[in-house]
Amino acid sequence: MEASTLIALPIVLALEPVAGAAPRATLSRDEADELASLVATDLHALLPQVAQARLVLAGALFDPVELLRPGFPAWATLDELGRRVPRAGVAQVVAFGSHDGRMPAQPLEPSPHYADGPMRLLPLSLLAPEELAEELAEQIEVQLVGRGEAGAHTADWLMRTLGVRLEHARYLSRNDLLALTCVQYEHVNLAPLWSLLEVALLTPYREEGVLSARGLALHYENGRVLAQSPAEWLAAQGGEVTERAHDFAGIVFELRQYAALLDAHALPLRLQSAPDGEGDAGWLLEPVADADPRHETPRLYAHEAPGLGVVAVTAAQFGAGSQPRVLAHGYPLQPRALGPLLAALAARYGCAAELQMPGRIVLDEHGQLAAPSASLH
Secondary structure, three states: OOHHHEEEEEEEEEEEEOOOOOOOOEOEHHHHHHHHHHHHHHHHHHOHHHHHOEEEEEOEOEOHHHHOOOOOHHHHHHHHHHHHOOOOOOOOEEEEOEEOOEOOOHHHOOOHHHOOOOOEEEEEEEEEEHHHHHHHHHHHHHHHHHHOEOOHHHHHHHHHHHOOOEEEEEEEEHHHHHHHHHHHHHHOOOHHHHHHHHHHHHOOOOOEEEEOOOOOEEEEEOOEEEEOOHHHHHHOOOOOHHHHHHHHHHHHHHHHHHHHHHHHOOOOEEEOOEOOOOEOOOEEEEEOOOOOOOOOOOEEEEEEEOOOEEEEEEEEEOOOOOOOEEEEEEEEOOHHHHHHHHHHHHHHHOOOOOEEOOOOOOEOOOOOEOOOOHHHO
16 A cells, blocks of 8 residues: 555544543553554454554543644644554554653653543544545444444453553544534533534634623634633623622633633634734733823732632723723633733733732723722722
C-alpha cells in the first residue's frame, strides 16, 4: 500500500475504570505492541476488511477533551506516523508507545491535568486503501456501536497491565465519541457550547452564533470563540440593583464554565468587544477608555460575589467630581488568573496592581458595572 492511497478512519478504545481508579497515562513500546496485536484480533472479528488495512495505535490514555480538539491533533499525528512506516509487516499493525517516559510526538502526550476523568481513550486509526475506505467506514459506524465490546483477552490484559479494574472496555468510532460528548454536554445544560465545538471540529470554515442558557451571546469564527462581555450583557438587563448584581454574578459563573471547557478543547476565547485585545485562557480584559492624564492615577476595584470570589475588576479614575470614570473591566476566569489580570491592568493604565475591595458588585445609578463613588474611595 502506498502512503498516498491510504485513507485514515479514526477509532478509539474507550476504557471506564471503576470509580476512584486512575490508570497510568502511557504504555511502553513493548506494551503498545502487545495491545495492538490484541486490538487487531478484536477488530478483525468485527470487521473482516481490517485485514486489508493498516492498524495504527497510540499507547496513551486521553480524556475526551484532549482528543476532540480542532484538527484532531492526536489522530493527525498518529496517522502521520503510521504513514511513514513503509511496510508494517504481514499483520499490518503499527504501535507507538513511550520510551524513557516520553511518547514519540507531543500531541500523543496525555496531560496529567485530565488524568482523573471517568473515561480514558486510546486513539487508533485504520489506514485503508482508497477503494476499501468508504465501505469500511460504513461498517465501522454500524458494527462498533452495537458490538464494540473489547474481547475478554484484551480487557484482561488491560486490567493486568494498567493495574485497574474496568467497568467497560469498548471500541467507538470518532463519530460515536462526538455523539456521546454531545449528549453529555446537553445533559448539563451546555448544548450551546457543543454547537460551537461541533462547528470548530467538523466545519471550522463556518461561523456559528449561540446564546448560553442565561442569554450570553457567543460566536465562533476563524478558529476562536468571541463572547459578549458580561458588562455589555448587564447593560441590557432590567430589574432592581440587587437582582441585577445577582444576575451579573450568574453570567460570569456561566462564562467561567464555558471558558474552562473551551480551554480544555484548545479553542481560544476572547471578548466580542475586544477580539484582538489582551486576554489569556484564564482572564479577559475589556478596555473602555484611555486614562486621562489630568485626572488621578487609576485604581483597580474588585466586584465580589458569595461563593465566586472576585468576579470582575474595574479600572477607574477620578477627576474633579465624585463620580468615577471607568477605564476597563477585567474578568478572572480561573482563581490563579487574578494576579496576571491585575498586572495587565496595571501595565495598561500605569497604576498599582493593588485591588480595592468594596465587598460587593458595584453598580451605578443606571445599574451598570462601575466603581465606588469618591466618597467611598
